[in-house]
Each structure stands twice: as structure tokens, then as C-alpha cells.
Amino acid sequence: MSLSGGPLDGGDLIRVPPAGGPRRVLGRRDDRADAIRSTAIALVSTIVFFGVIGWIVVNAPGWPAVQESFFNGTLFAEAFGFIRGSFVWERSILRAFLVNVQLFLIAEVLILVFGLLLAVLRSLPGPVFFPVRALATVYADVFRALPGVLVIFILGFGIPGLGIAGVPVEPFFYAVVALTLIYSAYVSEVYRAGIESVHPSQEAAARSLGLSRFQSLRFVILPQAVRRVIPPLLNDFIGLQKDTVLVSFVGVVEIFRASQIKQAATFNFTPYVATALVFIVVTIPLARLTDLLVARDRRRAAAGAR
Amino acid sequence: MSASPGPVSGGQALVIEGLHKSFGKLEVLRGIDLAVAEHEVICLIGASGSGKSTLLRCINLLEPIDAGRIVVAGEEITARKVDVNRIRRRIGIVFQAFNLFPHMSVLDNVTLGPRNALRMPPAEAEERARALLRRFGLEEKALDFPDRLSGGQQQRVAIVRALAMGPDLLLLDEVTSALDPELVAEVLNVIRELAAGGMTMLIATHEMGFARDIAVRVVFLDAGRILEEGPPDRIFGAPREERTQQFLRRIVEAGRL
Numbered sequence: 001m002s003l004s005g006g007p008l009d010g011g012d013l014i015r016v017p018p019a020g021g022p023r024r025v026l027g028r029r030d031d032r033a034d035a036i037r038s039t040a041i042a043l044v045s046t047i048v049f050f051g052v053i054g055w056i057v058v059n060a061p062g063w064p065a066v067q068e069s070f071f072n073g074t075l076f077a078e079a080f081g082f083i084r085g086s087f088v089w090e091r092s093i094l095r096a097f098l099v100n101v102q103l104f105l106i107a108e109v110l111i112l113v114f115g116l117l118l119a120v121l122r123s124l125p126g127p128v129f130f131p132v133r134a135l136a137t138v139y140a141d142v143f144r145a146l147p148g149v150l151v152i153f154i155l156g157f158g159i160p161g162l163g164i165a166g167v168p169v170e171p172f173f174y175a176v177v178a179l180t181l182i183y184s185a186y187v188s189e190v191y192r193a194g195i196e197s198v199h200p201s202q203e204a205a206a207r208s209l210g211l212s213r214f215q216s217l218r219f220v221i222l223p224q225a226v227r228r229v230i231p232p233l234l235n236d237f238i239g240l241q242k243d244t245v246l247v248s249f250v251g252v253v254e255i256f257r258a259s260q261i262k263q264a265a266t267f268n269f270t271p272y273v274a275t276a277l278v279f280i281v282v283t284i285p286l287a288r289l290t291d292l293l294v295a296r297d298r299r300r301a302a303a304g305a306r
Numbered sequence: 307m308s309a310s311p312g313p314v315s316g317g318q319a320l321v322i323e324g325l326h327k328s329f330g331k332l333e334v335l336r337g338i339d340l341a342v343a344e345h346e347v348i349c350l351i352g353a354s355g356s357g358k359s360t361l362l363r364c365i366n367l368l369e370p371i372d373a374g375r376i377v378v379a380g381e382e383i384t385a386r387k388v389d390v391n392r393i394r395r396r397i398g399i400v401f402q403a404f405n406l407f408p409h410m411s412v413l414d415n416v417t418l419g420p421r422n423a424l425r426m427p428p429a430e431a432e433e434r435a436r437a438l439l440r441r442f443g444l445e446e447k448a449l450d451f452p453d454r455l456s457g458g459q460q461q462r463v464a465i466v467r468a469l470a471m472g473p474d475l476l477l478l479d480e481v482t483s484a485l486d487p488e489l490v491a492e493v494l495n496v497i498r499e500l501a502a503g504g505m506t507m508l509i510a511t512h513e514m515g516f517a518r519d520i521a522v523r524v525v526f527l528d529a530g531r532i533l534e535e536g537p538p539d540r541i542f543g544a545p546r547e548e549r550t551q552q553f554l555r556r557i558v559e560a561g562r563l
Contacts, residue, residue: 201401201403201405202405202407204363204368204401204405205401205405205406205407206407206418207368207391207394208366208368208394208397208398208399208468209394209395209418209419209423209467209468209471210391210392210393210394210395210419210423210424210471211391211418211419211422211423212391212423215422215423219407219418219422220407220418223409224407224408224409227409
């Protein structure tokens with residue numbers, strides 16, 4: 001029983017590590033061979049896994065119909081604007097995607113500012129600030145509880161419906177406002193965790209120099225807090241990036257709406273698949289970046305620990 | 307000086323009267339009376355939990371006090387409506403765990419207070435910071451970040467940071483307790499130099515040899531009270547109180563004196 005790992009078969013234990021598993025004894029001659037073997041096993045198992053799934057799908061009785069309505073090559077190209085050999089930018093879902101990008105970029109800046117404000121309000125100490133803290137807390141609770149679509153609907157149809165003079169009527173405006181309100185609630189929680197992770201002794205040191213509470217926050221607490229929460233912030237922005245499609249419900253023609261229009265014209269779902277691909281392509285780099293930053297922080301924390 | 311009716315303390319850097327402080331039900335300071343003359347160096351000794359750190363934090367107004375008063379250079383700093391930020395600029399404190407700002411270079415750590423609390427022009431703040439760093443042999447570390455420094459260097463930077471504010475009074479809270487033994491001397495030497503320069507200091511310490519060496523007066527704190535105080539030779543040579551004798555005996559047994 002070489003895998004049981006009892007004290008008597010310790011020698012065997014080293015030679016039978018879990019393939020690709022964590023930490024083995026370093027500096028062993030058979031380490032390289034192990035690595036090659038693990039990679040090979042991973043490769044073969046992946047090919048087999050996806051091969052089997054692929055085979056099942058392709059041999060399913062409904063596959064030809066599904067293939068036609070989801071993976072139509074001509075319609076796929078047309079979704080991106082390649083129509084009968086020429087490229088028509090106006091008809092490309094990428095053009096509609098620019099609306100998502102705008103929405104995303106504007107909302108992101110507003111969320112960073114508003115979320116920070118909420119977090120700071122929530123961390124004000126003392127009984128005087130109780131109403132402020134309570135309000136900020138209720139805000140975060142309510143907007144995290146509400147489904148995003150509802151907020152977008154209520155704002156996008158409700159406020160213009162009031163008919164107050166001077167109030168904007170463009171759906172894009174309400175889309176930005178709604179996404180900002182929703183995501184600021186999440187982001188304020190992220191900031192708050194960051195602020196609370198800075199040790200109180202840092203504030204004591206800042207205050208002992210005669211800095212005011214606000215100066216301590218600005219120069220000492222927040223710079224450290226924000227640095228620590230960049231990965232979770234990026235994570236929230238990945239969510240925001242995807243949620244920009246929700247604003248199609250109040251009439252903003254963005255990528256999802258554009259592909260819906262194409263789908264309605266042909267009764268074919270291929271434009272949706274094209275849209276999905278666009279999101280995958282823009283989101284994966286952000287997700288990788290987030291992981292990279294998390295890994296870097298972990299290394300730094302390990303190196304900086306005293 | 308305007309709003310303090312109490313006794314005018316000529317030449318007294320610090321006067322503490324009837325200071326009480328509790329954390330919840332735990333009474334940490336139970337009536338402290340202490341006067342510190344200008345240029346005097348006082349060492350606070352006593353077991354962990356005797357209230358040394360809390361006393362220093364109260365003097366710097368980092369902890370609100372429950373009763374009593376603290377007067378610094380004639381001004382009652384525990385009076386109502388005192389601007390705590392203005393008071394803290396005059397009182398420096400150095401912590402056991404350094405508490406440097408990890409996201410700033412050594413130079414920025416030192417100039418942060420002067421630039422923002424004293425509103426000193428950045429060029430002047432930097433010039434003065436560099437002069438102080440040079441004086442304590444840290445000039446070439448000015449642009450390094452704290453995590454690149456040894457513990458001893460970090461603590462010296464923390465002392466420089468407090469000095470950059472030009473304080474009238476310096477509080478040192480077990481500043482060598484977190485250091486490896488071989489790094490203790492460099493920090494103690496800095497404090498010796500400050501004492502020689504006439505800085506008024508209140509030093510909480512476990513380094514009895516150092517206390518004996520540097521202190522004008524040694525104050526023994528026990529369970530939130532000053533049990534005994536006097537010149538170091540008397541306190542270390544002929545302690546009167548049973549508790550002081552016990553404490554010193556333990557220190558000797560641990561080989562720290």
C-alpha cells in the first residue's frame with residue numbers, strides 16, 4: 001500500500017506523488033519526469049473529456065437543427081458586419097458594443113467615486129455620525145438586494161414619466177445612473193473592507209503627527225486600503241461589464257439589443273453566439289489581470305511579513 | 307495658557323494630576339500624578355499591563371481620559387474644546403511597532419507631518435528631513451521604502467519622523483521591544499544623543515541598564531499607580547517597595563540588568 005502514507009512506507013510516498021498536486025520533495029532526480037508525466041496526463045484527460053462531450057453533442061438527434069440556428073457561419077460573419085463580401089460597420093454588433101463600452105467606462109468612473117464616498121461615510125466614527133452611517137448602510141443593503149433589471153426599469157421609465165421639465169429623457173442617461181447606483185453599493189463594501197484592513201496603529205501614527213482625521217484618511221488609510229482592494233474591484237467591474245446588456249430593456253440599442261434585432265429578422269440565434277464571443281474576448285483579459293494582481297499581492301504579503 | 311486656571315507650572319514641561327483611565331471595566335490607570343521638568347528624561351518601568359503604554363497614549367491624546375488633567379508647558383491639553391491636532395504637533399510619540407507608513411518612502415514618512423500638519427513648504431520640509439536623516443545616519447535610505455529597512459533602521463526613521471515636527475516633548479513607548487537584540491544599541495544611541503541635546507523625554511522601557519544610564523528619574527508603575535519614583539541609583543540600588551524589589555529581582559533573573 002504505497003499510497004497509504006504510513007511511516008513505514010515513507011520511501012514509496014516520495015515516488016508516488018499526486019499528479020500535478022501541490023508541493024513535493026524538492027531537488028529529486030525524478031521531479032522532471034514527474035512533471036512531464038503530469039502534463040501528459042492532463043493533456044490526455046482533457047482531450048478525452050472534450051472529445052467525449054463533443055461526440056455526444058454532434059451525434060445528438062437534434063444537432064443539425066441546433067447547428068443551423070446557433071452556429072450559422074454566414075450569419076456569424078454578418079453579425080460582425082461582413083455582408084456579402086464587404087464590411088459594413090453600421091451593421092456590425094461591434095458598433096453597438098461601443099455603446100456598452102461607453103456605458104461601462106462612464107459608470108466605472110462614477111462608481112469609483114461614489115462607492116468611495118459611501119465607504120468613507122460608513123466608517124465615520126462616533127455617535128454624531130450615526131444617521132450618516134445608517135443611511136449609507138441602508139443604501140448598500142437596498143441596492144444589493146434589488147435585482148439590477150428592476151432598478152433600470154424603475155429609473156428608466158419612472159423618472160422620465162414624471163414629465164418634470166429639464167429632467168433628461170435619454171435612456172442612456174438612466175442606464176448610467178442605474179448601473180452607478182447598483183454597483184456603488186457593491187464597490188462601497190469592497191472599499192470598506194479595505195479601509196478596515198488597515199491596522200488602527202496606522203491611524204494612531206498619523207494622528208500623533210497632528211494630522212486631522214481627514215488628512216489621516218487621505219494620506220495614510222485610503223492609499224493603503226485602495227491598493228489592497230484593486231483585485232476585488234476589478235472583479236466587480238467584470239460583473240459591470242456584463243450587466244451593461246441589461247440596459248437594453250429601457251431602449252438603449254447596445255450589443256445585446258442589436259443582436260436581438262438581427263435574431264428577430266432571421267429567426268436564427270447565431271448573433272447571440274457572436275455577442276457571447278465578444279464578451280468572452282473582452283472579459284478574459286480583465287479576469288487574468290485580476291488573478292495576476294492577486295498573485296502578486298500574495299507574494300508581496302509573504303515577502304513583507306515580519 | 308488662556309483657558310487653564312490651574313497652577314502655573316514654571317519650567318514644567320508636563321504635569322499630570324489624578325489621571326484615571328479605564329477600558330470598559332478594566333481600570334488601567336488609577337490616579338497618576340507626575341511632573342516632568344524641561345530637559346528631564348524620565349524612564350517608566352513596570353511589568354506588562356502596568357499602564358506604561360496607556361499613560362503615554364493618554365498624554366498624546368490618542369486615548370480619551372476618564373478623570374484628571376494633563377498640562378503641557380502650562381496649557382491644559384485635556385480641557386474641553388482644545389484642538390487636539392495642534393496639541394499633538396507639539397508632542398511626539400514613537401511606538402513599539404514603529405508604525406511607519408508602508409506605502410511611502412522614508413523621506414515622505416518624515417515630511418508628511420510637517421507638510422500637512424505644519425503647512426511647511428515641501429522644499430523646506432524635505433531639507434529639514436534630510437538634515438535629520440543625515441544626523442542619524444539614515445541619509446542614504448531617504449528614498450527607500452520601510453520594508454527595505456532593518457527593524458533598527460525603521461525605528462530610527464520613526465524617531466526622526468517624530469522629531470521632524472519639532473516637538474517640545476517626546477514619548478517613547480518600548481521602542482526597542484520589537485527589535486532583534488543586535489539592533490537595540492543603534493536605537494538606544496539615538497535616544498542618548500537626544501537626551502544629551504536636551505530633549506524632554508518620557509520613556510517606557512524594559513531596558514533597565516539603559517534606564518539606569520540615561521534617566522534623571524525612574525518611575526515604577528504597578529497596576530495603574532506610581533508606586534515608587536526616584537533617581538535611578540536609588541530605584542535600582544535600594545528600592546523601598548516590596549513590589550519594586552520583586553519586579554527588579556525578576557528582571558535580574560532574566561539577565562536583563
